[in-house]
Amino acid sequence: MKIFNLTRANDPAQAIAASAKARTAQQGADIRFIAGGTTLIDLMKLNVERPAMLIDINSLSLDKIEAAPDGGLTIGAGVRNTDLAHHSVVRQNYRVLSEAILSGASVQLRNMATTAGNLLQRTRCMYFRATDMPCNKREPGSGCAAINGANRSLAVLGTSEHCIATNPSDMCVAMAALEAVIHVRGSKGERAIPFADFHLLPGDTPQRETVLEPGDLITHVTLPPPAPGNRSLYLKLRDRASYEFALASAAVVITKADGKITRARIALGGVGTKPWRSMEAEAELINHAATEPVFRKAADAALRDARPQSQNGFKIELAKRCLVHALKLVTQAPND
């Protein structure tokens, strides 16, 4: 691990001013915020991340969950995954988020990991994590060893000829379906970023994963008020029953009236280069009866643009079945 300076920020302005001096807020950042450290320390041990300065932001009091004036929820950037998943309002009104978080990692990691850290969780692509292999995300221009390599767990949606790395987060899939908004404070003031605009597709710049710039500090995430009468659910399919990343997952938020679906929010995990909201699937569900043929059409629509690699073609059908099953469960079973 490369040596670094460790400083503790006592207020957000100080943290922002210090990090604004970074050359980039993306891969290769020379200055990094640290909170839970579960991704960052891991990658620093692998020399994938080599910051010269770490700014400890655990003293910034960003760890509160509060009711928002509009009936939604405000989640501090530093709220630990455990606290978010077990919060009574989240369990009651945003069940998909609680289920997604609890399906990821282990209790130990969820006790450490924060909301903002999870938004910035890095891919588990083995070539990204191995500095002796080519990887356009880690070393732009070096090539992608995953294409034609060990790509069984990698993405089929949103890929490019430069990168097929999967976004590994479960929390983000639920937040995509809940249409969360990410609030950032930077050197130029504050801004609110809709969830769908926060993560970037790899394109020809896979080293850029989000819209964050040097100095940007995620302060909180807001969830809109829960859609009246909705039921939500997170279904995750993986190689082990616990403590494993998704091969495919689905976050579904559905409102039904008189047997018809009146509102649908769908996001997929484990298959996309970013948390994958599928408006195509939603369009196939709206104003249709909650039946398996309709679910299947929605799943086909969600995966229509999927591009398989040499080893991960099975994910396309797996993701479809995952979504169909999630929709069956959420529309048929009582939600509590």
Add this chain to the structure above:
Amino acid sequence: MTASAASSSSKVTDSDAAPVTLKVNGKHYDLRIDPRTTLLDCLREHLHLTGSKKGCDHGQCGACTVHVNGRRVNSCLCLAAMQEGAEITTIEGIGQPENLHAVQAAFVAHDAYQCGYCTPGQIMSAVALLKEPCGPDDEEVKEFMSGNICRCGAYPNIVAAIQAVRQKDKREG
């Protein structure tokens, strides 16, 4: 396929070392440490509390599990210099050979280990689990314990030991 960590390590000078006071098992330690030192390495190499084990060193195996402010964490992914003011509890602070914690006694009674390398982490997780919102069934215990890997495969007896403690706690209210 691991990275060549040694190739890019840099030298540490005294000026790189940061002062930190750690509170471990109720005792204060004033230290000067390289900021790269993880809590796990600090416990083992500086404080000679070698009960916490290094397995994967990447937060995947749970052998390094300790409690920070009453919650279980992977000490291999914590920087020691960030733990100023925290209450840290290791396996050495849970029980002693002549005065075992109920979970330790249950691990002995149920033969919940073979080589023993993962056991301190398993016990630290199990002790934490007793106060976590874990459901009553074996399946839920397995889920809550999935962050602790046992390559000997002592899982059935680990679950039995934990359930025995929980049932005893329930009986005694």
